[in-house]
Amino acid sequence: MNECYRRIRYLMGSFFEVTAYGEKESCAKGVIAAFTEIARVERLLSVYRPQSDLARLNAYRKGGTLSVDPELFEVLAQSILYSEKSGWAFDPTAAPLIRLWGFGPGGERSIPPEKEEIAALLDRIGFQHVRLASGQIELLKEGMEINLGGIGKGYAIDRAVEKLREQGITQAMISCGSTIYALGAPPDQKGWRIDLQHPRREEGRIGTVYLCNQALSTSGDYEKYFIFEGRRFSHLIDPRTGCPAEGIAGVSVIASTAMEADALSTAVFVLGKPAGQVFLKRFPGAEGLIVEEERDKELSFHRTEGWERSPAGPSFSRRRFLALASMAMIALFLPIQAEAAVVYLTEEEALRKMMPEADRFDPHPVDLSADQLAEAQKLAGRAFREDDYRFWVGRKGEEAVGYAALLEVVGKERPITFLIGIRPDGEIRGVEVLVYRESRGSEIRNPRFMAQFVKKKIDNPLRLGDDVESISGATLSSRAATYAVRKALAIFEVVFKKRADRHEAVGSPFH
Amino acid sequence: MKRGFIALVQGVLLSLIIFSGTEVSAETGRETHGQEGEGLPAEPGEAGSDPKISFHGYGEFHYNNPVVEGTGLPDEDLLPTLDFHRLVLGWSYYYNDRLSLHAEIDYEHAAQELELEFAYIDYLITDAINVRAGSMLMPVGPLNEFHEPTLFYSVERPYVQRTIIPTTWSSGGFGFFGQPLQGVSYRIYFVEGLDATGFSENGIRGGRQVLFEDENHAVNFGGVGRIEYTGLPGFVVGASLFSAGAGQGTPGLGNARVTLWDADLRYRIRGFDVGALYAQSRVRGAGEISDLIRLDPDRAEETVGSEQIGWYVEGAYHLASLTQSQYDWVPFIRYERIDTQASVPSGFVKNPATDLKVITYGLAFYPHPDVAVKVDRERWDDEAGGDGNRTNAALAFMF
Numbered sequence: 001m002n003e004c005y006r007r008i009r010y011l012m013g014s015f016f017e018v019t020a021y022g023e024k025e026s027c028a029k030g031v032i033a034a035f036t037e038i039a040r041v042e043r044l045l046s047v048y049r050p051q052s053d054l055a056r057l058n059a060y061r062k063g064g065t066l067s068v069d070p071e072l073f074e075v076l077a078q079s080i081l082y083s084e085k086s087g088w089a090f091d092p093t094a095a096p097l098i099r100l101w102g103f104g105p106g107g108e109r110s111i112p113p114e115k116e117e118i119a120a121l122l123d124r125i126g127f128q129h130v131r132l133a134s135g136q137i138e139l140l141k142e143g144m145e146i147n148l149g150g151i152g153k154g155y156a157i158d159r160a161v162e163k164l165r166e167q168g169i170t171q172a173m174i175s176c177g178s179t180i181y182a183l184g185a186p187p188d189q190k191g192w193r194i195d196l197q198h199p200r201r202e203e204g205r206i207g208t209v210y211l212c213n214q215a216l217s218t219s220g221d222y223e224k225y226f227i228f229e230g231r232r233f234s235h236l237i238d239p240r241t242g243c244p245a246e247g248i249a250g251v252s253v254i255a256s257t258a259m260e261a262d263a264l265s266t267a268v269f270v271l272g273k274p275a276g277q278v279f280l281k282r283f284p285g286a287e288g289l290i291v292e293e294e295r296d297k298e299l300s301f302h303r304t305e306g307w308e309r310s311p312a313g314p315s316f317s318r319r320r321f322l323a324l325a326s327m328a329m330i331a332l333f334l335p336i337q338a339e340a341a342v343v344y345l346t347e348e349e350a351l352r353k354m355m356p357e358a359d360r361f362d363p364h365p366v367d368l369s370a371d372q373l374a375e376a377q378k379l380a381g382r383a384f385r386e387d388d389y390r391f392w393v394g395r396k397g398e399e400a401v402g403y404a405a406l407l408e409v410v411g412k413e414r415p416i417t418f419l420i421g422i423r424p425d426g427e428i429r430g431v432e433v434l435v436y437r438e439s440r441g442s443e444i445r446n447p448r449f450m451a452q453f454v455k456k457k458i459d460n461p462l463r464l465g466d467d468v469e470s471i472s473g474a475t476l477s478s479r480a481a482t483y484a485v486r487k488a489l490a491i492f493e494v495v496f497k498k499r500a501d502r503h504e505a506v507g508s509p510f511h
Numbered sequence: 512m513k514r515g516f517i518a519l520v521q522g523v524l525l526s527l528i529i530f531s532g533t534e535v536s537a538e539t540g541r542e543t544h545g546q547e548g549e550g551l552p553a554e555p556g557e558a559g560s561d562p563k564i565s566f567h568g569y570g571e572f573h574y575n576n577p578v579v580e581g582t583g584l585p586d587e588d589l590l591p592t593l594d595f596h597r598l599v600l601g602w603s604y605y606y607n608d609r610l611s612l613h614a615e616i617d618y619e620h621a622a623q624e625l626e627l628e629f630a631y632i633d634y635l636i637t638d639a640i641n642v643r644a645g646s647m648l649m650p651v652g653p654l655n656e657f658h659e660p661t662l663f664y665s666v667e668r669p670y671v672q673r674t675i676i677p678t679t680w681s682s683g684g685f686g687f688f689g690q691p692l693q694g695v696s697y698r699i700y701f702v703e704g705l706d707a708t709g710f711s712e713n714g715i716r717g718g719r720q721v722l723f724e725d726e727n728h729a730v731n732f733g734g735v736g737r738i739e740y741t742g743l744p745g746f747v748v749g750a751s752l753f754s755a756g757a758g759q760g761t762p763g764l765g766n767a768r769v770t771l772w773d774a775d776l777r778y779r780i781r782g783f784d785v786g787a788l789y790a791q792s793r794v795r796g797a798g799e800i801s802d803l804i805r806l807d808p809d810r811a812e813e814t815v816g817s818e819q820i821g822w823y824v825e826g827a828y829h830l831a832s833l834t835q836s837q838y839d840w841v842p843f844i845r846y847e848r849i850d851t852q853a854s855v856p857s858g859f860v861k862n863p864a865t866d867l868k869v870i871t872y873g874l875a876f877y878p879h880p881d882v883a884v885k886v887d888r889e890r891w892d893d894e895a896g897g898d899g900n901r902t903n904a905a906l907a908f909m910f
Contacts, residue, residue: 377551381551382553382554383553383554384554409554412567413567439611439633439635439641439643443690443694443741448743448744452744463837465782465831466831466832466835468744469744469745470744471741471745472653472739472745472779473747474741479880483554
């Protein structure tokens with residue numbers, strides 16, 4: 001049996017997602033090994049753990065050399081290579097600049113910093129001021145610090161892929177944020193299909209690539225930015241000038257490892273189109289798609305020669321519509337691969353949207369006992385068998401700010417995937433549709449429809465036409481959403497509320 | 512007789528498929544009636560289950576008791592009747608997450624008539640644009656595509672949506688559908704046109720073509736589209752347009768064309784359900800069509816209107832929103848105007864009997880949102896002085 005096995009963990013301050021095809025048991029084993037490996041890399045590269053090598057090095061500030069873990073040394077050596085080849089456009093010592101511009105932890109800002117402030121920092125930025133030799137590292141300037149956040153996740157993905165390989169898994173994908181590694185291809189397909197987001201239109205796509213034993217990373221100025229006097233200042237800062245790089249809206253790079261893809265996409269973004277294209281040629285197997293933004297906000301698309309042919313266009317013109325329409329017709333006659341239906345939000349996006357104040361989301365699998373199942377069914381008003389559910393606890397520090405449940409309920413014929421957010425006191429915070437699979441009824445995504453559920457509790461009727469109005473033409477989907485909310489509240493009540501009542505502490509269902 | 516027999520065989524075959532489908536799902540543990548939670552209705556499907564094939568259907572069983580005056584109808588047409596008007600069985604098959612087949616077969620009048628209601632393939636691409644091809648329900652008016660009998664409160668469908676918009680109306684072709692903006696959805700298809708030789712003084716309903724080679728004439732094609740706004744819960748406003756040639760190769764009717772449009776809205780809020788619809792069609796070449804049908808000696812006086820107009824307003828109230836009961840009682844009233852000869856081609860005379868007013872009022876009882884028992888009374892009178900009424904009852908269901 002070739003099953004699809006998919007798990008998500010929150011590590012290194014982000015969500016890692018592993019999807020693997022194969023025997024369920026070996027997939028589960030491989031995925032656990034992969035997550036364990038990522039956790040190990042987190043400890044190795046963390047700057048926040050006071051005892052970590054990097055934290056000690058950064059605390060050292062000036063003078064003296066430090067012996068570091070050989071693996072960390074290797075990662076640093078590789079980083080300095082990318083840094084050097086890019087003419088220091090990629091630079092792991094730029095963290096103070098990123099903080100100054102308000103993209104670090106804490107301090108957001110809406111106006112650029114003063115020139116003097118930037119100049120004061122520039123002095124201690126630059127990987128060229130770091131010396132690496134025989135297992136030892138030396139920072140040549142006072143106040144320097146190294147942060148491997150930029151390529152650390154790529155490195156963690158590469159290591160985790162190794163673990164999957166060791167477990168005999170040959171068809172898998174690991175992703176974190178905008179970095180992905182594709183191991184092999186899904187059954188009967190040429191590769192893992194990746195849609196590339198349009199840098200200026202939230203729901204638009206600029207192309208599709210199929211990856212097989214390749215990594216892809218995207219850097220875009222739309223990820224984190226602020227706009228001041230009509231100019232966009234993004235988190236992608238040129239360490240040479242101390243200011244956000246301009247002229248590029250987004251860069252996607254395909255490379256043989258995730259770490260390389262991570263480093264190259266950042267470097268190309270900073271370098272800009274001509275220099276970036278030249279730079280990419282120095283890395284065998286690396287290909288890039290660069291989206292340039294002219295002064296008049298026109299976008300132009302530039303691919304390296306080996307980049308897979310992919311449809312791209314900056315505006316929704318009539319020609320584009322016709323092309324799309326004819327594509328759609330051609331698609332009918334082509335062999336079609338099974339792939340996700342319309343995925344509106346990933347779990348991570350939905351969790352963040354639901355609980356923006358949370359700084360992390362702890363997965364909390366729920367396995368209902370026979371008694372709990374019976375009680376949940378009674379509260380939900382329907383009979384169901386499934387006793388395994390995925391919940392998350394959103395936390396800010398140690399405080400639980402909310403809960404979320406992932407539920408699938410059949411609309412007319414196919415399951416709709418919902419994420420339902422619940423406040424610690426048992427009121428609905430919000431409902432999001434993550435995946436919709438039918439041709440009719442996705443109108444329930446309408447925020448006005450979903451807003452009807454906010455503040456609902458288990459003792460509300462939660463009935464269509466009573467306290468919830470359906471979307472016309474989407475009655476069955478409306479009904480499914482209403483039931484999903486009721487079911488989520490029922491399970492929440494049975495699992496979390498009961499415990500909280502007993503311990504009088506909703507905050508920590510684990511302790 | 513032959514048709515009835517075929518229908519019977521089909522029915523047996525289909526129920527075999529359904530039966531074997533149930534067995535398969537039971538084997539894979541997807542049967543949803545858990546031992547726990549007994550007495551509770553099962554959840555629709557089961558969370559996480561992903562069956563490739565699913566069945567659905569609906570039916571309506573009618574009692575009609577007409578009293579008509581001034582029409583000269585033979586007496587036996589005025590006796591009450593029981594009619595299992597429709598039993599529709601449908602299924603969907605999902606080849607994968609993007610490609611699916613949807614079909615319905617309609618066993619009309621206790622399976623005496625067999626109809627392919629629709630059978631089309633959907634290919635999902637993005638929210639904004641998806642592809643559909645096959646025999647499709649025409650997106651005209653709110654009822655034609657969503658005509659399950661639990662979705663309206665009267666026993667019979669509104670007259671406007673039978674006469675002016677010929678529900679249930681399907682045709683062959685292909686097209687696109689999607690939601691380009693939040694709350695806005697559209698369908699736009701390229702389809703086969705109507706056949707003008709079927710038109711009558713009562714409108715274009717008889718012009719719907721069956722997709723059967725011996726009867727179908729695929730000479731004229733055209734377009735049909737609908738746009739809807741459903742951005743407010745409980746609210747929908749929509750507009751539809753159909754336009755296609757209708758000559759279908761009949762000599763002398765090369766010029767014939769039908770353009771039909773409608774605008775409709777419905778708002779359900781705090782138990783109130785109000786709706787209105789206006790529909791109008793224009794028949795180009797109505798004079799030639801009338802000349803042609805008059806060749807039939809029984810229809811020597813008949814005129815096909817060059818314009819048909821109909822509209823209605825209706826209101827209903829869901830008592831469940833007062834009683835908080837899970838059983839819903841819905842009193843309703845509807846006023847309709849239908850004129851299938853709003854104008855006639857020059858040189859022809861209008862038959863005032865084609866200009867009708869209808870009031871329908873009654874009560875629908877929903878023991879479950881998908882099951883309804885309906886009772887109503889229709890009163891109509893026409894401009895020719897004829898009037899009548901009819902008492903109806905129905906059992907309606909869908910699954």
